[in-house]
Amino acid sequence: MPVQILMPALSPTMTEGNLSKWLKREGDKVKAGEAIAEIETDKATMEVEAVDEGILGKILVAEGTQGVAVNTPIAVLVEEGEEVGDLPTMDIPCVPQSKPEVSAPARMSEARQSEGKIIENRDILYAQGYVLEPPPFDESEFTEVRAMTVREALRDAMAEEMRTDDLVYLMGEEVAEYQGAYKVSQGLLDEFGPRRVIDTPITEHGFAGLAVGSAMNGLKPIVEFMTWNFGMQAMDHIINSAAKTLYMAGGQLGCPIVFRGPNGAASRVGAQHSQCFASWYAHIPGLKVVSPWSAADAKGLLKAAIRDPNPVIFLENEMMYGQSFEAPVNDNFVIPIGRAKIEREGNDVTIVAYSIMVGKALKAAEQLAEEGISAEVINLRTIRPLDRYTIIESVKKTNRIVSVEESWPFAGIGSEIAALCMEHAFDYLDAPVARVCAADVPLPYAANLEALALPQAEHIVEAVKKVCYAN
Amino acid sequence: MTSSKTKKKPKLRSISNTNPEPSAEEMKKLYREMLLIRRFEEKAGQLYGMGLIGGFCHLYIGQEAVVTGITSVQEKQDTVVTSYRDHAHMLACGMDANGIMAELTGRVTGYSRGKGGSMHMFSREKNFFGGHGIVGAQIPLGTGLAFSNKYKGTDRVCLTYFGDGAANQGQVFESFNMAELWKLPVVYVIENNQYAMGTSLARASAETHLYKRGASFNIPGEEVDGMDVLAVKEAGDRAVKWCRDGKGPIILEMKTYRYRGHSMSDPAKYRTKEEVESYKETRDPIARLMGRMNEAGIAEEDIKSIDNDVKKIVNESAQFAQDSPEPDSDELWTDVLVEMQ
Ligand SMILES: Cc1ncc(C[n+]2csc(CCOP(=O)(O)OP(=O)(O)O)c2C)c(N)n1
Ligand SMILES: [Mg+2]
Numbered sequence: 001m002p003v004q005i006l007m008p009a010l011s012p013t014m015t016e017g018n019l020s021k022w023l024k025r026e027g028d029k030v031k032a033g034e035a036i037a038e039i040e041t042d043k044a045t046m047e048v049e050a051v052d053e054g055i056l057g058k059i060l061v062a063e064g065t066q067g068v069a070v071n072t073p074i075a076v077l078v079e080e081g082e083e084v085g086d087l088p089t090m091d092i093p094c095v096p097q098s099k100p101e102v103s104a105p106a107r108m109s110e111a112r113q114s115e116g117k118i119i120e121n122r123d124i125l126y127a128q129g130y131v132l133e134p135p136p137f138d139e140s141e142f143t144e145v146r147a148m149t150v151r152e153a154l155r156d157a158m159a160e161e162m163r164t165d166d167l168v169y170l171m172g173e174e175v176a177e178y179q180g181a182y183k184v185s186q187g188l189l190d191e192f193g194p195r196r197v198i199d200t201p202i203t204e205h206g207f208a209g210l211a212v213g214s215a216m217n218g219l220k221p222i223v224e225f226m227t228w229n230f231g232m233q234a235m236d237h238i239i240n241s242a243a244k245t246l247y248m249a250g251g252q253l254g255c256p257i258v259f260r261g262p263n264g265a266a267s268r269v270g271a272q273h274s275q276c277f278a279s280w281y282a283h284i285p286g287l288k289v290v291s292p293w294s295a296a297d298a299k300g301l302l303k304a305a306i307r308d309p310n311p312v313i314f315l316e317n318e319m320m321y322g323q324s325f326e327a328p329v330n331d332n333f334v335i336p337i338g339r340a341k342i343e344r345e346g347n348d349v350t351i352v353a354y355s356i357m358v359g360k361a362l363k364a365a366e367q368l369a370e371e372g373i374s375a376e377v378i379n380l381r382t383i384r385p386l387d388r389y390t391i392i393e394s395v396k397k398t399n400r401i402v403s404v405e406e407s408w409p410f411a412g413i414g415s416e417i418a419a420l421c422m423e424h425a426f427d428y429l430d431a432p433v434a435r436v437c438a439a440d441v442p443l444p445y446a447a448n449l450e451a452l453a454l455p456q457a458e459h460i461v462e463a464v465k466k467v468c469y470a471n
Numbered sequence: 472m473t474s475s476k477t478k479k480k481p482k483l484r485s486i487s488n489t490n491p492e493p494s495a496e497e498m499k500k501l502y503r504e505m506l507l508i509r510r511f512e513e514k515a516g517q518l519y520g521m522g523l524i525g526g527f528c529h530l531y532i533g534q535e536a537v538v539t540g541i542t543s544v545q546e547k548q549d550t551v552v553t554s555y556r557d558h559a560h561m562l563a564c565g566m567d568a569n570g571i572m573a574e575l576t577g578r579v580t581g582y583s584r585g586k587g588g589s590m591h592m593f594s595r596e597k598n599f600f601g602g603h604g605i606v607g608a609q610i611p612l613g614t615g616l617a618f619s620n621k622y623k624g625t626d627r628v629c630l631t632y633f634g635d636g637a638a639n640q641g642q643v644f645e646s647f648n649m650a651e652l653w654k655l656p657v658v659y660v661i662e663n664n665q666y667a668m669g670t671s672l673a674r675a676s677a678e679t680h681l682y683k684r685g686a687s688f689n690i691p692g693e694e695v696d697g698m699d700v701l702a703v704k705e706a707g708d709r710a711v712k713w714c715r716d717g718k719g720p721i722i723l724e725m726k727t728y729r730y731r732g733h734s735m736s737d738p739a740k741y742r743t744k745e746e747v748e749s750y751k752e753t754r755d756p757i758a759r760l761m762g763r764m765n766e767a768g769i770a771e772e773d774i775k776s777i778d779n780d781v782k783k784i785v786n787e788s789a790q791f792a793q794d795s796p797e798p799d800s801d802e803l804w805t806d807v808l809v810e811m812q
Contacts (some may be wrong), residue, residue, distance in 0.1 A: 123808040169622070195622070201652070206611050206645025213615020216600050217550060219622060240605050241612060248591035250584035251806040253600070285807050309809035 002082060004073040006432035007039065010046050013318055017041040019074060020065045024056045030077070032287045037063075039073065041339040042151065043183045043323060057084040064118055067079045070102030111342040111376075113139070122338070126385045133426055134339035134387045142328035145296075151321040153295035154184050154260075157302035158222060160331050165220065168306055169196040170210055172224030172261075177189065181226045182262060182321055202405040206344055208234030208259070212241045215257040215311075221305060228277045228315065234259075240313040260314035263291070264355065264406045265454055267319065271442035276407035278354070281383040282416070287338055289383040291315040293358035295325035297381055300335030308337060315383075317356045319414055341389035342394070346376035349464050350394040352417055353404040354380040357455060361404050364460035373468055383413060391417065392424050399430040402468040404460055409437040431434075431467040436460050491716045493701055498764050499698050501543060501553075501740060503777045504759050505535040510785045512731075515558065517577055518789060519735050524575045526608040528589050534729035536756035537662055538563045541723075544711050548625070550616040552600040553632035555590035556662075560632065564597040572788035578795035583749025585798040586806065606638030609633060610659070614646040617657035617720075627810060628656045628714040636667020638681050647688040647720065656714035658707070659685070659722045662697065664729045669741040681790035682724035690720050697725030698754040701763070728754065 007017065021038040021436035036056065057078035061068055076084055082107065095317040096309055114135025119125065125132055148156070162168045165274040169192075172179045176189040184456065189197040200207040211221040225231040231238070238259060246254040265274035282289045288310055292298040298316070305312040327333075343358060344365050353361040358379045376394050380387065395401050401421060403414035414435035421433050439453040467469060493501075512530040519528050531538070533723050534556075542563040545551075553560045562573050566582065574581025575589050582592040583647055590604040601610040613631025620627035637643070638661055650657050661681045665672050682692030691713075695706040703725065710721045728750045732739060764774065 083716045121810065123810055124804040127804055127807055201645075201648055203645040205642050206614075206649060209608065209611025210618055210646065210649060213552070213612035213617075214602070214619040214622065215615075216574060216612070217616050217619035236605060236608065237611065241603070241608055245593070245601070246809065247806045248583055248587040249601075249806075250582065250586050251591040251809075252583070252593050252595050256809075284776050290810070308811060310811075325472035392696065 002057060002084060003054065003077040005036070005048065005050070005075040005077060007068045007070050007072045007074050008046075008048060009070045010039070010044050012041075012269055013322075014041050014070060016067045016069045019061050019063055019068050020045070022059060022063045023047070026056055026059055027057050028103055030056055030161045031110065035163055036198070039068075042149070050077060054079050057082070057138050095399065108114055109343040112394060114161050114340075114387070115340055116336075116339065120355065123401050125386070126338075129423070131388045131392055133389050135336035137339055139341075142330050144329050144331050145326040146329055147308045147324045148295045149324050150183070150292070150295045150298045150316070151184055151186075153299035153327055154302055154316065155186055155188065157299045157306070158185070159188060159191060160229050161303055161306040162188070162196060167218065168220045169198065170222045170224065171198040171200055171207060172201055173200055173226050175199060175224050176365075180224070182318060184316075184321065185224065188267065188282055189336060204233035205237065206228050209237040209241060211257060212237050212255055213392060215242070215255045216253055220256045222260060223266060225259065227266075227318070228261050228263040229273050231259065231277070237279070238283055238287070238311070238313070243284050246310070247286060254309055255311050256309045258302070258314055260302070260305075261316060262318040262321070263315035263318075264317050265438075265443055265450075268445060268447065268450060270445045274443040276315075276384050276438070277313075278315060278405065278407055279412045279416070281389075282413065283344065287311050287313055287384065288338060289313045289315065290381065291355045291383055292381065293320065293355055293379050294327070296327035296333070297335065297341075297379070299327050300333045301337065301381060303334045304337050307334065312337070313468045315355065319356055335381065338385045338387060340381055340390040341379045342376060342390065344375070344377040344421070346372045346374040346398065348398055349400040349402060349468055350376045350378060350391070350398045351402050351404060351460060351464065352378045352380060352391055354383060356405065357404045357406055360455065360457045361460055363457040364464065367457065367461055368464055371470075373470060375464060386416070386420070388424065390418065395421060395425045396428050397430055400430075402434045402436060402460065402463045402467055404436040404455055406438055408456060409435055411438065412437055431469065434463040434467050436463050492793045493704075493763075495764075495767055495769050496544075496781060497759060498767065499769065499773065499777060501539055501704070502757070502760050502764060502774070503781065504539040504563060505760065506544070506777065506781045507568070507784065508539070508562055510781050511788070512558060512571075514785045514789050515572070516731070516735070518572075518576065518792070523793065524589065525577065526588055527555065527734045528575065529556040529712070529734050530731045533555055533750065533755075534664060534727045535559065536695045536700035536703050537660065537725045538632070539728055540557065540700045541658075541660055541707040543632060543704050543761060544708040545628065548598060548627050549711075550598045550613075550620065550629040551632075552613040552616060552629065554600070554609055554634060554637065555602070555604050556634070557590065557592065557594060557602045561592060561594070561597075561599055561602075564594065564599045566592075566594050566597050566599060568784050568788040569791040572792040573795050575720070576792040576795075577797060579798040579802070580795040584802060586802065602709065605636045606670070607642050610637070610640070610643050610646045610702055613659075614650050614655060614657055617650065617655040617714075618653065620656055621653075623776060626656070626715050627714060628658060628661060630658050630709050632660045632662055634667060635661065635663040635672050635681060636662075636675065637664060638669065638684060639675060643684070644688075647690055648684050650720035651685075651688045651690050653715060654719040656717070657720045658710045659720060660716055661722065661724045662727055663724055664727045666729070666741065667732045669738070671741065680724070680789065682722055685720070685722045690722055692722035694724045694726060697727035698750075698756045698759065700756055700760055719731070759797060
């Protein structure tokens with residue numbers, strides 16, 4: 001029986017790759033385990049091995065083909081004397097790998113944004129619970145854009161800031177020679193050398209503390225955690241050493257540092273590798289917490305985080321790294337921390353989301369529009385300090401709000417938003433605040449259970465209908 | 472940062488008691504520093520008893536030779552970081568006694584404007600980076616200060632102090648590894664006062680010779696009589712040079728002793744009175760130096776005048792602290808974040 005060779009996945013999140021090279025020709029004999037082709041993704045290169053012994057009967061995907069979906073048949077292996085033509089049809093029993101559902105708007109949003117205000121002592125007033133207009137920022141000025149992935153945007157942000165400030169350096173596991181565990185730091189070692197792009201041992205507590213110490217003495221470290229799950233090892237230094245020193249020192253010395261890395265669920269990596277830390281860190285006075293969704297967010301916010309004189313927690317999402325968006329090319333595109341973005345205007349209900357959930361919220365909004373419900377989607381961008389103003393102003397208009405996050409419900413960001421609405425929009429609400437969160441369980445591995453545990457667009461649609469009393 | 476193969480290093484070794492003959496001036500200076508620490512700590516103890524100092528208050532009495540000896544060989548731009556038992560380190564760095572005492576009493580004139588307290592004080596000006604309340608946290612921080620010194624291309628060294636108890640924290644070994652790997656200029660000064668709160672070294676450490684703790688990272692270590700300021704000075708001098716020459720980190724284990732309780736309330740059940748007394752009577756660092764000063768024929772009136780100076784500074788600091796106001800209630804909200812405009 002001819003056997004089909006399928007395009008393999010190199011990682012849990014890979015959906016497609018390039019077939020860079022065939023190592024065997026049609027008619028060549030192959031042994032089981034022998035390399036027959038090379039494939040690559042933006043993250044890695046790997047050889048495809050024959051699973052069986054036989055003859056490479058037919059190559060179905062030519063070398064150099066880009067964007068070959070995982071599980072596409074790329075070749076047929078036949079036994080001696082067997083004809084490829086014997087093959088019935090190309091009816092492949094493969095599991096369709098769905099692309100992560102994110103609606104990336106082709107153009108930058110045209111929704112009307114909050115006015116902004118320069119406010120002195122903003123941080124103190126925020127700390128006291130005032131609802132302040134966010135810092136001003138006119139994104140429409142940045143007209144020159146190009147398509148880039150979130151991954152490239154993050155890399156470019158670091159490279160641009162490192163070019164202008166020698167005090168900025170990048171440190172973490174596999175950031176230099178390996179080019180980043182998720183290839184975010186690709187090319188940085190080449191450009192900046194080993195003094196500024198530093199591979200560390202696997203020692204999160206130690207290197208986080210080391211970076212904090214260097215920041216106290218004026219350096220501006222970017223610490224990459226391979227994922228935020230491992231950042232838990234370093235929590236003491238993030239909170240006790242980085243966040244509190246400025247206060248304990250009466251303002252004498254602070255800690256200009258960025259801790260960044262992928263946060264939240266990736267795909268099928270189980271409970272220990274899938275967790276959202278937004279509410280953990282947002283709980284801490286002395287930290288800023290940022291969580292981008294699009295490439296523009298990633299670029300503009302990471303630049304802001306690096307320039308910020310305070311410790312900034314930068315929560316990325318692995319599922320977003322390969323997504324392309326249009327993003328401004330201008331080096332001065334720096335999004336003020338503390339300013340949300342209205343991604344889509346609407347009148348009937350406000351949906352607040354951050355990171356990967358913004359895409360799901362937009363998808364839900366589209367579906368709702370078809371059913372006659374006009375949803376406004378707010379991309380928080382910054383978790384702390386929260387842009388309370390943009391949220392409250394939107395609720396004043398829509399009178400209904402649904403908060404969406406990939407984190408658990410208890411004491412989550414949604415709880416904070418619910419409290420905010422109680423305190424500042426009570427009289428405007430026509431329905432109780434609704435929260436869409438992850439199921440309150442450690443994230444399961446099985447594909448069906450995992451999908452059940454994470455918020456999906458249909459959960460958002462459901463919650464919106466509930467607050468709109470619509471069916 | 473690249474690592475290079477180590478050159479020949481001094482072997483791990485014990486007690487180097489080669490005290491060279493110090494000059495009279497040098498001895499007077501060391502004496503003054505140690506006395507200032509002792510008198511300051513005694514005064515802090517009194518103010519604590521009067522309810523003017525709150526919370527934890529960890530006194531350094533008995534250990535004066537360690538920080539005094541090391542500080543005498545470091546340079547102004549060298550960076551320093553330590554634990555919560557930090558008053559002495561600040562005085563030794565040249566920070567103002569008034570500002571320290573005012574911080575202890577929670578006054579606005581304190582180094583942290585009353586927001587840090589006994590365990591959390593800093594001085595950018597004197598390159599003193601705290602004052603850290605989490606046992607062991609200062610070790611990666613100090614390693615990072617050394618990293619920054621090297622990154623900036625200076626020859627500055629970081630003196631990183633920690634206790635025998637802290638020596639068991641995992642982050643110590645994480646730091647040792649990186650420090651040697653990247654040849655960072657850091658002197659790890661282990662203040663082995665033989666107890667971590669009520670737990671003796673032997674009850675907590677499988678290997679009680681702490682100077683050997685860097686062995687598996689190729690970091691040289693030395694055991695030093697930490698009750699002898701001249702021995703400390705001599706070992707410190709060598710260690711600082713080692714770092715300044717770009718040879719990487721080094722460990723000094725200071726065998727020392729604290730006379731007072733761990734903090735102010737201490738059951739004192741974990742050691743005998745006799746043990747404490749024997750240290751005070753036979754090993755006291757100030758008395759030992761005094762012996763050397765007498766031998767060297769330093770005039771009594773010179774010593775008296777130092778005593779008076781010190782007394783004056785300490786009394787003034789207590790008065791200054793008590794006369795200073797508490798922080799304004801607005802201070803509650805400031806310094807959470809650096810304001811960006
Ligand atoms: C991580 C941590 N665990 C426990 C404590 C409580 N604690 C404070 S001091 C101390 C003993 C430390 O002893 P050592 O390192 O020998 O320093 P010494 O007090 O003798 O100077 C302990 C357990 C703490 N502050 N931090
Ligand atoms: Mg001790």
